[in-house]
């Protein structure tokens with residue numbers, strides 16, 4: 001062909017500097033665009049071959065190669081896809097690629113937040129100029145008799161076209177790098193970039209470092225070893241990618257081992273996942289992927305997941321909450337959504353009907369999986385619950401639809417051992433406390449109350465994760481009439497003896513005594529005869545008042561104690577020997593000191609089984625304990 005040069009007809013004189021500056025923080029997307037184009041070129045040729053419009057040799061093997069060259073300061077992206085004729089270069093590169101970039105810029109130039117667009121899809125070939133001073137295309141079309149074409153541009157709107165010397169079908173893009181693109185000639189940098197985007201590309205992808213120092217011959221090698229290595233087959237280079245990711249396989253053909261291996265490989269998490277959901281949908285939209293429920297490493301760890309989004313096996317981004325319901329981001333997984341409109345802004349995606357459908361579908365699948373475990377593998381479901389409950393609860397709080405789907409399969413660890421549903425709990429305890437759910441928020445701290453509950457055949461559920469406060473509020477708003485009470489909020493009638501005639505005078509004596517012991521005139525004192533005789537006293541804090549306190553703590557700093565005074569009540573157990581002794585000693589002036597000591601100690605003990613003592617109170621408690629022990633010797 002004759003040497004041609006020309007000017008690309010676009011309005012903006014030079015849009016490169018704008019795009020360059022704008023995309024600076026995500027420079028590596030040029031590689032994603034060029035290798036994606038290479039992959040598309042192969043897919044197109046495959047299709048043409050399938051419909052008989054191309055004639056590929058029998059031993060045809062598709063592949064993409066990236067070659068970095070530090071010395072020449074170049075990167076080459078080579079494919080053996082369909083290639084382009086000179087007419088096609090004019091059309092696709094001079095017109096489409098350039099107008100695509102202009103469109104793209106037009107659409108987004110006013111968006112101040114450049115994180116707005118997912119991965120900046122749609123920029124295409126043009127992004128090569130982000131890192132290059134000059135870009136060269138050498139291409140040979142698959143079409144019989146086509147001539148190889150070279151296209152060169154230094155950015156801006158000028159280009160040149162001439163004959164190319166490439167002899168193989170396909171396209172080679174050569175980037176002559178600008179200073180700020182040189183980092184990509186580093187083999188490691190390029191490898192990690194390629195692995196990030198193309199770990200699952202459908203065609204084999206190779207990386208070569210043109211200036212890699214050949215391995216030094218081992219001087220100590222014996223002659224035999226030398227001969228053996230000369231005769232040995234040269235080591236076949238390994239592709240960087242897995243062209244058949246597990247999510248594309250039919251779930252029926254996947255083994256448990258494969259799912260686990262895939263998980264470890266993708267998420268570098270060597271703890272086995274608990275279970276997983278394989279999404280495999282072709283109609284009405286195309287959605288494939290695997291969602292894993294990870295095992296929590298620590299009891300109080302918040303789940304921090306990672307959902308990798310792919311577009312036709314090319315990585316787009318992690319954790320895109322516009323596409324994936326936010327609560328699912330606590331899981332780990334891969335999703336391939338080839339129908340997603342990715343060249344649009346995130347806010348558009350959020351309101352897109354198609355995206356909403358995907359999101360609803362995933363939510364449903366997750367709920368279905370949990371339901372099936374609950375119904376068919378109840379033992380496993382119980383076993384997983386400690387790990388998955390923060391996720392399920394968060395899902396319920398965030399998504400009403402999810403709550404509706406899982407509300408009957410929410411389970412609660414019971415102080416009686418095992419797990420119960422709320423329905424069963426309410427049914428089993430309705431005689432003792434109708435519509436009231438007692439819960440434990442800290443098993444260690446509330447051990448004393450749990451013991452009392454157990455002795456009296458009562459049941460509480462454990463709700464001890466960070467999310468449980470919100471979760472209970474949600475349940476109370478959904479289940480009219482049902483109220484949650486912490487185990488230390490109230491004593492139920494079933495813990496008390498019937499017909500306990502405690503003399504009014506004794507009650508007011510005890511009240512006075514303890515107010516004085518604690519030096520708090522406002523202390524609320526209540527005297528009850530409990531079935532358990534060993535416990536002299538306990539502290540109750542009404543649910544309402546505790547919630548208010550917690551709320552005010554949440555608003556940090558602000559002192560709202562005057563609005564929500566602490567409404568702790570000291571319950572004295574009149575059937576306990578010590579309490580009885582106190583009443584018996586009320587007239588005995590000589591034992592005044594002992595009475596004081598006992599009442600202070602009873603109060604501290606009750607307090608300790610309710611919450612940790614303040615440092616001052618703790619010091620006094622220890623001092624007093626020593627004093628009591630001394631009396632024994």
Ligand SMILES: Nc1ncnc2c1ncn2[C@@H]1O[C@H](COP(=O)(O)OP(=O)(O)OP(=O)(O)O)[C@@H](O)[C@H]1O
Nearest residue numbers: 037038041083092093096097122123124125126171
């Ligand atoms: N390696 C290649 N082999 C063959 N044709 C190519 C190659 N790279 C680009 N092209 C042609 O140039 C056109 C423009 O490429 P460009 O990457 O700018 O946009 P696109 O791939 O169509 O869309 P997108 O903006 O989503 O990347 C492509 O549609 C394709 O026809």
